[in-house]
Amino acid sequence: MQKKLNSFINSSIIISLAFFILGLVFLTMPSLSLDIIRWIIAIGSLVIGALLIAADLGRNRAMPFFSTTLIGVVLLVIGLIFIRHERVMDIFPIVLGAIFIINAFSSSRLTMALRGTTAGRYATITTILAIICGILLIANPWEGSLSMMIFAGIMMIVYSASTFVDMIVLKKNVKSLTKELKSFFKSTDSK
Secondary structure (H helix, E strand, O other): HHHHHHHHHHHHHHHHHHHHHHHHHHHOHHHHHHHHHHHHHHHHHHHHHHHHHHHHHHHOOOOOOOOOOHHHHHHHHHHHHHHHOOOHHHHHHHHHHHHHHHHHHHHHHHHHHHHOOHHHHHHHHHHHHHHHHHHHHHHOHHHHHHHHHHHHHHHHHHHHHHHHHHHHHHHHOHHHHHHHHHHHHHHHHHH
């Protein structure tokens, strides 16, 4: 059990370091990161689309009412759009901004129900902030894309650092943790 636990901890440390590096890349080079993500989406869409079409054409038609050709063609078109149009990633902040605004208006009913209370004041503030953020994302999609990449980088760095510290602490205490787990499983098996 100790070997498996050590293997898990080591894998988690490696993954957290990879996330940390990726977070640094997102934070320091948001424009390049967006471009790389665009190419990954483009190539992935093209490959999956081609595979779906090939699978459908090679099928013996045992299921005549189920076809993956349409989905494959849509993915091919999406892949070509992502290759052809460099600014296609600008659509994500626009969509996210619309989601913020729609969600804010949806939750405004709750805000109105809480009117006059402390919770209602906080809900009103967060609703207004969500609407402002949505408008800013829609009005400035390129800056919104870069800001999202920078924010994602910061979040990845914080997450990976937290996981790294947790795993180092676990690694230092792996013997006692293994002992505790063995006694726990023995006690649950006897019941």
